[in-house]
Amino acid sequence: MLANNLRTHHVNMVVTTSKQVSNTKHPELCVWLQDVAIERDKLAFSKLFKWFAPRIKQFGIKQFNNEAQALELVQETMTNIWRKAHLYHKDKGAPTTWMYSIMRNMSFDMLRKLQTQRTETISDDIWPVDNILVSEDIDNFEDHLQNRELKALLEYLPEKQKQVVVGLFYKQVTQEQLAQQLNLPIGTVKSRLRLALNKLRQLMGESDD
Amino acid sequence: MIKHHPTPALLLAFTQGQLGASLSIAVSAHLEHCECCRHKVLALQETSAQYLDDDVELDEWVDNEMIAAITDDDYEIHPKQSMPLRVNLKGHEYTLPRALQSVGLSNWLKLGKLARAKVDLNEGEVHTNLLHIEKGGTIPLHSHKGFELTLLLAGEFKDEFDTYVPGDFIWLNDANTHSPSTENGCLCLTVANNSMHFVQGLSQVLNPIGKLIY
Ligand SMILES: [Zn+2]
Numbered sequence: 001m002l003a004n005n006l007r008t009h010h011v012n013m014v015v016t017t018s019k020q021v022s023n024t025k026h027p028e029l030c031v032w033l034q035d036v037a038i039e040r041d042k043l044a045f046s047k048l049f050k051w052f053a054p055r056i057k058q059f060g061i062k063q064f065n066n067e068a069q070a071l072e073l074v075q076e077t078m079t080n081i082w083r084k085a086h087l088y089h090k091d092k093g094a095p096t097t098w099m100y101s102i103m104r105n106m107s108f109d110m111l112r113k114l115q116t117q118r119t120e121t122i123s124d125d126i127w128p129v130d131n132i133l134v135s136e137d138i139d140n141f142e143d144h145l146q147n148r149e150l151k152a153l154l155e156y157l158p159e160k161q162k163q164v165v166v167g168l169f170y171k172q173v174t175q176e177q178l179a180q181q182l183n184l185p186i187g188t189v190k191s192r193l194r195l196a197l198n199k200l201r202q203l204m205g206e207s208d209d
Numbered sequence: 210m211i212k213h214h215p216t217p218a219l220l221l222a223f224t225q226g227q228l229g230a231s232l233s234i235a236v237s238a239h240l241e242h243c244e245c246c247r248h249k250v251l252a253l254q255e256t257s258a259q260y261l262d263d264d265v266e267l268d269e270w271v272d273n274e275m276i277a278a279i280t281d282d283d284y285e286i287h288p289k290q291s292m293p294l295r296v297n298l299k300g301h302e303y304t305l306p307r308a309l310q311s312v313g314l315s316n317w318l319k320l321g322k323l324a325r326a327k328v329d330l331n332e333g334e335v336h337t338n339l340l341h342i343e344k345g346g347t348i349p350l351h352s353h354k355g356f357e358l359t360l361l362l363a364g365e366f367k368d369e370f371d372t373y374v375p376g377d378f379i380w381l382n383d384a385n386t387h388s389p390s391t392e393n394g395c396l397c398l399t400v401a402n403n404s405m406h407f408v409q410g411l412s413q414v415l416n417p418i419g420k421l422i423y
Binding site: 055123 | 229284
């Protein structure tokens with residue numbers, strides 16, 4: 001099951017630290033969320049909907065392979081955003097991260113219900129809301145490359161891919177910095193990262209059969 | 210100090226909601242103990258969310274009826290208060306991980322120094338259990354046909370590889386055999402996709418027990 005999950009996995013990974021995540025790429029999202037939270041502003045909500053709903057639908061179709069369920073995911077996620085907007089604080093991270101986590105939680109509970117007929121919602125217990133929001137000190141944590149299992153997995157990667165994973169994930173330099181250090185185009189760093197993550201997932205998948 | 214952590218690939222799959230409930234609960238319980246992995250998950254979450262920013266080609270789509278239905282009420286959701294379950298085993302009171310607070314647990318089945326409760330997740334061949342080993346208890350040398358994840362929640366135990374502390378996330382596959390033992394007792398969360406198989410002489414008669422406790 002894990003193996004299957006990992007294979008059907010939708011990934012579009014760009015590893016950077018919180019500092020590089022632009023709060024400003026979609027500043028209007030913050031404003032709309034605030035208007036929804038404070039004024040229960042329906043117009044602001046419909047703007048949020050226009051921006052986010054097609055993205056949720058696309059994610060849902062990949063996840064469930066079924067349009068009706070994708071629409072249910074849109075409804076569940078947008079309902080939660082309407083009801084939880086007051087919990088979002090812009091100093092705690094990008095609005096897209098917050099909305100992503102709500103979509104992820106809804107999708108998890110829906111998928112679990114479909115696959116196991118268990119109807120308790122447990123996603124909010126697994127990813128508590130305080131955990132979702134607090135993201136200070138991301139640059140300050142110690143790495144634990146000493147983890148022998150992890151080290152062993154990295155050894156399966158070609159040297160060039162390993163370099164990128166170690167740089168981005170463990171040393172926490174940005175993609176731009178790493179591209180400069182290695183004297184590579186940024187696109188090459190991104191594609192090596194994508195290959196490396198695919199390989200790591202494959203290794204994980206293989207280890208459970 | 211915690212030495213055993215989920216792999217980066219597992220943390221990524223966790224963050225993106227791609228693991229089943231059993232492994233998601235186990236990773237979440239590890240995060241309660243491990244600040245380092247908590248930070249990693251937050252970083253992975255921010256980067257996973259970035260694909261939302263990509264200017265992909267999307268069909269313009271809006272559903273005014275859905276918007277009207279959603280905004281029709283003013284109900285606000287406030288975060289659920291964390292109410293972790295507590296269990297009392299052999300005079301020890303244990304607080305269970307938050308991720309287990311809404312799922313069903315079976316009654317405890319006791320076998321000598323072992324006791325186990327099944328976590329009701331209905332994930333087919335993947336079984337999740339709480340396993341308590343009383344002080345001085347041992348599980349005879351065994352292997353698994355699939356994988357076996359042990360997350361130490363409280364107490365200590367050791368096996369052929371290491372000595373473990375609460376939060377240690379110990380992943381074994383069918384190439385590993387081990388025999389955990391505890392001096393002072395421990396409580397673990399285990400996830401395995403097959404029953405354990407005892408490999409040594411007399412303890413082979415324990416194989417039916419292996420089916421019970423995992
Ligand atoms: Zn950890």
